[in-house]
Amino acid sequence: MPDGRVRAGAAVYAQRVNAAAELLESGVPVAEAAPILAERFGCSVRQARRYADRAAEGGRAIVPEETTVFTVKLPAALAVRVREQARESGSTISALVAQALTEFLARGRRKPRRR
Incomplete structure (x- = not known):
């Protein structure tokens, strides 16, 4: 914000x-x-009133989990598909990948492959 806030x-x-x-x-x-x-x-009474009004209207808010940067290398074609899917679904790449990994990991460990 231009005034330092x-x-x-x-x-x-x-x-x-x-x-x-x-x-x-x-x-x-x-x-x-x-x-x-x-x-x-340490905020204005006006801003604090917004917090109170939000609490009065909708109750408690969900505190989002802290995020971290996690860099991976993907084949170029896969990266293109991920970007396209995110754009088509109206999501972000981060949200799309987080959802996909969460679903994948929720399936549990598979048995190790026999060689």
């Missing part, structure tokens, strides 16, 4: 919404939760 990442956003949900669940009204959150997280 930084947008909270998805994990930070979820944590702040969940903190707001805790306050609301304990009986603190949204209007009173906002200044508490603003002080706790």
